[in-house]
Amino acid sequence: MSDVSQPRNSYLDAPYGLASWLLTKDHKRIAMLYLISITIFFAIGGLFAAGIRLELLTPQGDLWTSDLYNKLFTLHGVVMIFFFLVPSIPATLGNFLMPIMIGAKDLAFPRINLISWYLYIIGATVTLAAVFTGGLDTGWTFYTPYSSVSSQTAVTTAAIGVFITGFSSILTGLNFIVTTHRMRAPGMTWFRLPLFVWSNYATSLVMILGTPVIAITVLLVAAERALGLGFFDPARGGDPVLFQHLFWFYSHPAVYIMILPGMGVISELVAAMARKQVFGYSFVAFSSLAIAILGFLVWGHHLFVSSQSIYAGLVFSIITMLVAIPSAVKTFNWTATLYRGSISWQSPTWWVVGFMGLFTIGGLTGVFLGTLGLNIHLTDTYFVVAHFHYIMVGGAIMAYMGGLHFWWPKMTGRMFSDAGSKTSAVLVFVGFNLTFFPQFVLGFMGMPRRYHAYPDEWQVLNVLSSCGAGVLALGYALPLVYLTYSLFRGAAAPANPWGAKGLEWTIPSPPTTYNFEAEVRVDEPAYNYKSTREVHVG
Amino acid sequence: MQGTVSAHDGGHDAHAHNPNLQHHFYSMEQQLEASTLGMWLFLVTEVMFFGGMFLAYLIYRVIYPEAWILGSNHLNVAMGALNTGVLICSSLTMALAVRAAQTSNRGAQIRYLLLTMAFGSVFLIVKYFEYAEKFEHHLVPGRHFDMTLPQAGQQQLFFSIYFMMTGIHAIHMIVGLGLMLVILTMAWRGRFSASYYTPIEMSGLYWHFVDIVWIFLFPLLYLLGAHYSAH
Ligand SMILES: [Cu+2]
DSSP: OOOOOOOTBBBBSSSSSSHHTOOOOHHHHHHHHHHHHHHHHHHHHHHHHHHHHHHHHHOOOOOHHHHHHHHHHHHHHHHIIIIITTTTHHIIIIIHHHHHHTTOOOOHHHHHHHHHHHHHHHHHHHHHHHHHOOOOSSSSTOOOOOOOOOOOHHHHHHHHHHHHHHHHHHHHHHHHHHHHHOOOOOOOOOGGGGGHHHHHHHHHHHHHHHHHHHHHHHHHHHHHHHHHOSOOOOOGTOOHEEEHHHHHHHHHHHHHHHHHHHHHHHHHHHHHHTTTTOOOOHHHHHHHHHHHHHHHGGGGGOOTTTTTOOOHHHHHHHHHHHHHHHHHHHHHHHHHHHTTTOOOOOOOHHHHHHHHHHHHHHHHHHHHSSSSSHHHHHBBBBBHHHHIIIIIIIIIIIIHHHHHHHHHHHHHHOOHHHHHHHHHHHHHHHHHHHHHHHHHHHHHTTEEETOOOOOOOGGGHHHHHHHHHHHHHHHHHHHHHHHHHHHHHOOOOOOOOOOOSGGGGGSOOOOOSSSSOOEEOOOOTTTTGGGGGGGOOO | OEEOOOGGGGGOOOOGOOTOOOOOOOOOHHHHHHHHHHHHHHHHHHHHHHHHHHHHHHHHHHOOHHHHHHHHSSSOOOHHHHHHHHHHHHHHHHHHHHHHHHTOOOOHHHHHHHHHHHHHHHHHHHHHHHHHHHHHOSSSSSSOTTTTSSSSSHHHHHHHHHHHHHHHHHHHHHHHHHHHHHHHHHHHHTTTTTTBOOHHHHHHHHHHHHHHHHHIIIIIIIITGGGGGGO
């Protein structure tokens, strides 16, 4: 039975003290370091968002100057994407769970794992230095020639910060791929892997193939600014659109770096909460790879109005539609898994349901935007802003929160307030829709993004959106309170509080430093709930 | 049942324990396979990294063929050829150093590593003189670029790409030399033998990769189009 009390020698209290944490090579501790770091950056990115929504309460640009407003939305994007969303699930939950889920003692390269965290911290520090030495006003997209020639802000510093952080992402991806290939326990065949591992594997492929391209791209921008070289400078015959191609060659796939791990989390949670094997396991597994591959072939849909040839536009439009297929495969298979499952309405399920609703809307509006003709009307409007927030916030962060709650007892050895988590899930769902649904309408009516003033008739929708942002902030702040509280006062977590299947639930909560005391052998498929329906501990 | 099975002391074979085996691996083979795969994946990321610059090179070459020929004619083919030869030799000595590790020959390891480092340093010294020459002739993009040249703007593009590609390649060479220094110290202490040579082999892979990048850079930058010149 699974009620193993907290072991004395858990990874949390093995050797103690600051140095033992800062020099740790334990994947679980590094996951915790990441968890703390990205939470801080989530808060910073949220502050920038608050600045944006406050300004947009009124039609006049009256709260901030337009220059400051430009910096606010730029820094919101840069911080949230590079310092929160990209590392979010892989670096925390992935770092913690990948080795355990495949029956390994650690990732293949523990030292490189630690280096990746330090690179993240160094990159983040450099970028923060840019914030305090002039800020950044190029938009998170760094478009040339504005970024390379015109902008008076600290573009070079920020670019170098992003460049450094990119390597942290590359090293994480590299580590995951090697770990999945070489560290699986005997019997853990590819088709017995939990789907979370599959999706992180696919994510890692995108990380190692895409991230080097953004690294060289921002380095070229930095070199153009700092050294006077010219790559995208029209005055010397350079082509700014080349920058856009290079940028989106990474930055479209980066969307999948952000959402694929979330899809993996949802697969785990759906199975555990419905107590059923995931319907069409291999389809869900391969759809992750399909998304990773197709993701590299659609970047041109960001250049429909950037003088790209109409034929290229057509091709990119069609391939963009194709991405909907593997995404729909996942959504339908999750639904089929839930169908006739004995669904437990514990709090992780609430986050899953929120994800399903928001991700579906986000995905479908992506089809609107991928449509060549409609895109011309919607380009650079709030429709785009709403769409990608439905994917990245409604999808990725919802899944991240669900996963964080689901594995929190395993990671910390403590149970959190179920009611608190449900309240937070509802607040986030309501607040999110209130914030971003009006933006679809605004975008459709033609409100352009990145402006700090707008005509009076759009005020009602903007006020709704700003109020929603307040509710959303509350929803995100709440877990900070009850999860922190649980660390000190939470009940000790049993080894398997959800009655879930998977290797991580066979070891104590929190695990010991080397995860498994004995050699692991696997001889059944993932999510084999049929064999143990009765094991569920209420 | 999915789960853990009690086995002999945590999965390690006490009798066959190699001191170089890290705790989270079960065997030396697993450790070597992981390192090798990791290194190859790293090289894949390097290919993508340089790929961005090769793409920029290709696109501008197609748009501005004349400027590319003009720019290419400013490069010193003799120095480039010398450096190509030097790097090919260094790859050979690197391969021999790995071979020496596999045959547990400590003396040969040290000898070949020193030779590799010598060749690498010669490359950088030659590169230094090449760069200095470009500075003197005002061929460095930016304020001091010689604007009297024909198609000066587009030639600046050529030289921007020249300096970026060869510069990043040179940085890789410097990193490689640092790596060689570490490997040399390890070889000096007799760390490598037929039973453990992963670090030297991985460093070798890196070294060969950096050489291969140059093998592409040399013809693309120095040779293509140079025969159109009339001097
Ligand atoms: Cu896209």
